[in-house]
Amino acid sequence: MNKRHVTVSGVRLKFASAHMATLGNELEPLHGHNYSVSVKVEGTLSNDFWVIDFSKIKGITRDICDRLDHKFLLQAKSNLLSSTLEQETWHLSFGNRVYQLPQSDVAVLPIENSTAELLAEWICTQIDKELLNHGQTNINLIAVEIEEMPGQSGGFQLERTHTED
Numbered sequence: 001m002n003k004r005h006v007t008v009s010g011v012r013l014k015f016a017s018a019h020m021a022t023l024g025n026e027l028e029p030l031h032g033h034n035y036s037v038s039v040k041v042e043g044t045l046s047n048d049f050w051v052i053d054f055s056k057i058k059g060i061t062r063d064i065c066d067r068l069d070h071k072f073l074l075q076a077k078s079n080l081l082s083s084t085l086e087q088e089t090w091h092l093s094f095g096n097r098v099y100q101l102p103q104s105d106v107a108v109l110p111i112e113n114s115t116a117e118l119l120a121e122w123i124c125t126q127i128d129k130e131l132l133n134h135g136q137t138n139i140n141l142i143a144v145e146i147e148e149m150p151g152q153s154g155g156f157q158l159e160r161t162h163t164e165d
């Protein structure tokens with residue numbers, strides 16, 4: 001079976017967010033990035049010779065970026081950074097460093113660490129869900145690359161099993 005692919009990236013596939021990743025037993029200082037996202041989807045061609053409509057995959061990716069834009073990216077499954085939500089406020093602690101953030105400023109992600117690699121994986125699984133919702137069953141591979149800054153990116157690719165050949 002011939003596989004074709006499309007790739008999207010661009011000025012609107014971005015998000016500006018704050019985070020603190022852990023490295024070893026250390027927690028980074030609070031800081032932010034202007035993240036850029038590129039997505040490759042591979043699959044079989046439709047009868048009119050498309051893998052996917054560019055505007056569809058861009059729209060899906062942009063909506064996911066919007067959920068992260070101007071938020072603190074919380075690695076809710078971290079073993080090192082503890083996080084609890086009380087009365088619409090997130091309480092984060094690491095040793096004697098304590099942070100409080102309004103719930104509305106936090107994107108809670110079910111990941112162990114807020115690295116570009118795991119952010120790419122989370123975005124990839126969200127795209128996968130949306131493609132299924134759109135009935136896009138011809139796609140067999142989704143690859144996401146997240147650039148934290150020029151020349152520094154992390155990626156993830158997911159091979160879909162729920163495709164039709």
Ligand SMILES: [Zn+2]
Binds near residue numbers: 021
């Ligand atoms: Zn960073």
